[in-house]
Amino acid sequence: MRPEILFPLFATLNSLKGVGPRIALLLEKAAGPHVVDLLWHLPREVIDRRDRPSVADAQPGKIVTLQVHVGKHEAPSDKRRPYRIHCSDVTGPLILTFFRGDKKYLEQILPQGEERLISGRLDLYQGIKQMAHPDHIQPLDKADEIPDIEPVYPLTAGITPKVLSKAIAAALSRAPDLPEWLNAEHRKREGWLSWRDALMQAHMPGSSGDLSPLAKMRQRLAYDELLANQLALTVVRRNAKRQGGQSLKGDGTLREAARKALPFTLTLSQETALSEIFADMESPQRMLRLLQGDVGSGKTVVALMAMLNAVECGGQAALMAPTEILARQHFETIATIVAKLGLKCFVLTGRDKGAVRKEILAAIAEGRAALAIGTHALFQDEVAFRDLKLAVIDEQHRFGVHQRLTLGGKGIRTDMLVMTATPIPRTLTMTAYGDLDSSRLTDKPPGRIPIKTVVIANNRLPDVVDGLRRKLAEGAKVYWVCPLVEESETSDLANAEGRYADLCHSFGETRVSLVHGRMKGKEKDAAMARFIEGPADILVATTVIEVGVNVPAASVMIIEQAERFGLAQLHQLRGRIGRGDAASTCILLRAEHMTETAKERLRTLSETDDGFVIAEKDLELRGAGEILGTKQSGLPEFRLADIALHGDLMRVAHDDARLILETDPDLNGPRGKNLRLLLYLFERDAAIGNLKSG
Numbered sequence: 162m163r164p165e166i167l168f169p170l171f172a173t174l175n176s177l178k179g180v181g182p183r184i185a186l187l188l189e190k191a192a193g194p195h196v197v198d199l200l201w202h203l204p205r206e207v208i209d210r211r212d213r214p215s216v217a218d219a220q221p222g223k224i225v226t227l228q229v230h231v232g233k234h235e236a237p238s239d240k241r242r243p244y245r246i247h248c249s250d251v252t253g254p255l256i257l258t259f260f261r262g263d264k265k266y267l268e269q270i271l272p273q274g275e276e277r278l279i280s281g282r283l284d285l286y287q288g289i290k291q292m293a294h295p296d297h298i299q300p301l302d303k304a305d306e307i308p309d310i311e312p313v314y315p316l317t318a319g320i321t322p323k324v325l326s327k328a329i330a331a332a333l334s335r336a337p338d339l340p341e342w343l344n345a346e347h348r349k350r351e352g353w354l355s356w357r358d359a360l361m362q363a364h365m366p367g368s369s370g371d372l373s374p375l376a377k378m379r380q381r382l383a384y385d386e387l388l389a390n391q392l393a394l395t396v397v398r399r400n401a402k403r404q405g406g407q408s409l410k411g412d413g414t415l416r417e418a419a420r421k422a423l424p425f426t427l428t429l430s431q432e433t434a435l436s437e438i439f440a441d442m443e444s445p446q447r448m449l450r451l452l453q454g455d456v457g458s459g460k461t462v463v464a465l466m467a468m469l470n471a472v473e474c475g476g477q478a479a480l481m482a483p484t485e486i487l488a489r490q491h492f493e494t495i496a497t498i499v500a501k502l503g504l505k506c507f508v509l510t511g512r513d514k515g516a517v518r519k520e521i522l523a524a525i526a527e528g529r530a531a532l533a534i535g536t537h538a539l540f541q542d543e544v545a546f547r548d549l550k551l552a553v554i555d556e557q558h559r560f561g562v563h564q565r566l567t568l569g570g571k572g573i574r575t576d577m578l579v580m581t582a583t584p585i586p587r588t589l590t591m592t593a594y595g596d597l598d599s600s601r602l603t604d605k606p607p608g609r610i611p612i613k614t615v616v617i618a619n620n621r622l623p624d625v626v627d628g629l630r631r632k633l634a635e636g637a638k639v640y641w642v643c644p645l646v647e648e649s650e651t652s653d654l655a656n657a658e659g660r661y662a663d664l665c666h667s668f669g670e671t672r673v674s675l676v677h678g679r680m681k682g683k684e685k686d687a688a689m690a691r692f693i694e695g696p697a698d699i700l701v702a703t704t705v706i707e708v709g710v711n712v713p714a715a716s717v718m719i720i721e722q723a724e725r726f727g728l729a730q731l732h733q734l735r736g737r738i739g740r741g742d743a744a745s746t747c748i749l750l751r752a753e754h755m756t757e758t759a760k761e762r763l764r765t766l767s768e769t770d771d772g773f774v775i776a777e778k779d780l781e782l783r784g785a786g787e788i789l790g791t792k793q794s795g796l797p798e799f800r801l802a803d804i805a806l807h808g809d810l811m812r813v814a815h816d817d818a819r820l821i822l823e824t825d826p827d828l829n830g831p832r833g834k835n836l837r838l839l840l841y842l843f844e845r846d847a848a849i850g851n852l853k854s855g
């Protein structure tokens with residue numbers, strides 16, 4: 162239960178003075194539903210109002226605070242024209258303008274004949290100094306109301322800066338003095354203020370330097386957030402382990418048979434990963450392991466071997482993929498092998514309905530299905546396993562899916578293996594997975610011919626099409642990836658459809674197939690099948706082919722407007738080719754003019770094929786903010802911390818969390834109690850459920 166001291170911070174926004182239901186709704190959109198969310202809404206800029214010149218000395222374009230004598234009001238006859246108020250000081254005239262100004266209101270705040278202080282941006286219009294809609298207007302005895310330095314908050318449509326500032330000020334006045342959860346030595350060393358003081362200062366920047374994420378008060382707040390993140394992850398993970406797993410050590414018969422059925426021998430990293438996995442499974446603790454490996458590094462076989470170990474022990478194993486296509490593909494790979502072992506493998510996705518679905522569910526419940534493969538449909542309530550001993554989660558790009566399973570899950574003693582195709586930098590691994598054990602597939606299966614990557618300007622498209630004709634004659638299959646238009650599925654589609662029509666025109670309709678995200682399952686399968694089995698040998702696609710899809714005969718990939726794609730995404734796409742015996746080529750079509758970063762991305766890609774190198778470069782070029790910011794990535798989003806800039810803080814928080822939990826495993830000591838507050842403050846309530854109370 163949330164401690165009382167935090168109640169005021171978790172009240173709804175309309176409990177704040179001056180915030181009605183309409184404003185509350187808008188604020189909620191901008192920041193979040195609770196008072197505490199406004200605390201995290203930090204200023205983005207500062208306005209310095211200390212410049213107080215005379216009207217004559219005031220510089221157009223600058224923010225100034227002026228003392229003026231209010232003169233005649235001039236209401237416009239034409240509503241489209243501004244309301245004008247003639248003002249002056251001894252050095253010269255100044256006109257205040259208000260569009261759609263309300264006469265009554267203006268006469269009240271700027272009465273003719275009186276002195277007023279005004280602050281805002283000065284303009285020069287037809288040789289006369291003007292100020293449109295001053296930010297502040299005050300009588301002389303209320304000069305204090307105009308701040309010397311004013312924070313500017315990221316805005317949201319429908320809320321004026323004034324309303325937002327007031328709401329935030331109201332929220333800040335609710336911030337209690339919380340007992341310190343940081344180590345005193347650590348705080349002293351860093352020169353950090355208390356939580357409340359740091360918060361207040363962060364909202365009252367004295368200069369633009371105070372807006373830097375590396376400013377002391379911002380660092381302190383970021384550290385709090387990172388520490389909460391690391392504590393929560395560590396607690397949850399430790400508990401998942403504490404719950405105890407099962408000791409799984411099969412007799413090896415199925416695995417032996419599978420090795421014989423495979424048309425290749427395992428690589429050294431596959432073997433290493435497997436011995437790590439088998440050791441985990443054998444230990445009585447629950448396995449929670451991450452298997453990182455570049456596209457095509459052969460994670461599926463590793464997963465299969467682990468699954469077979471579970472089956473040898475009389476249990477079942479499940480593999481969950483992020484998409485329908487990928488689930489079906491894993492199924493195809495795995496089913497053919499396990500059929501040779503006399504095992505039954507079923508696939509379950511949202512698309513299986515009615516009697517078919519019933520039968521699959523029954524097979525899983527009765528244990529007839531030794532292996533089950535599917536999308537997240539596999540982990541819904543209606544699916545009951547007879548004895549699920551191992552769950553493999555193929556996350557591809559969507560990190561952290563496993564957390565929901567660990568937290569709320571099915572089969573609490575089930576061993577878990579999480580596969581990801583994006584090698585991610587260590588700091589990012591920490592934020593998403595905490596301390597998860599990890600195996601890395603660093604070498605590629607042998608015999609791979611490196612992919613040749615070339616960057617070609619868009620205007621040479623006709624040459625590319627000509628080249629394609631030659632490749633097709635040699636029997637190559639080709640992916641044609643269409644430009645990604647951000648946030649617009651419709652234009653993605655239009656692009657893909659346009660290109661599809663062009664290519665049909667050049668090569669004939671039978672040779673070209675089209676697949677995109679809007680297609681229904683069956684349509685998509687049919688389009689894919691035309692490409693995989695023929696007669697089509699060009700597949701025009703939006704980015705849906707990004708995850709999954711294994712077509713060994715595909716040896717050419719063309720990516721249009723490659724500069725629009727992210728580095729990791731391009732790398733992932735490119736991994737779809739180079740899976741067969743033929744030499745493969747990836748053509749990146751680029752715009753004539755590109756930003757430096759875009760150039761660097763494409764250069765990196767043509768120079769290296771190492772996912773770990775690419776991942777680091779991606780972090781460097783994009784910054785973690787962007788990587789973390791993408792909602793669908795599943796990575797936790799931080800309000801105050803920026804992983805690209807706070808990597809060092811992250812590492813300290815990581816060690817700090819471990820040390821804390823080693824000495825006070827359930828946070829019941831004096832510091833522990835305060836750390837519980839921290840967890841509540843950052844809404845890691847679920848983690849607290851994992852602690853025993855003292």
Ligand code: ADP
Nearest residue numbers: 425426427428456457458459460461462606607
């Ligand atoms: P990932 O899932 O890591 O992207 P896959 O598991 O799909 O990669 O493997 C890519 C391809 O490499 C598959 O066609 C697979 O059969 C093949 N493969 C896997 N391991 C080996 C190996 N040790 N030797 C040769 N080929 C392999």
Ligand code: MG
Nearest residue numbers: 406407442444
């Ligand atoms: Mg185990």
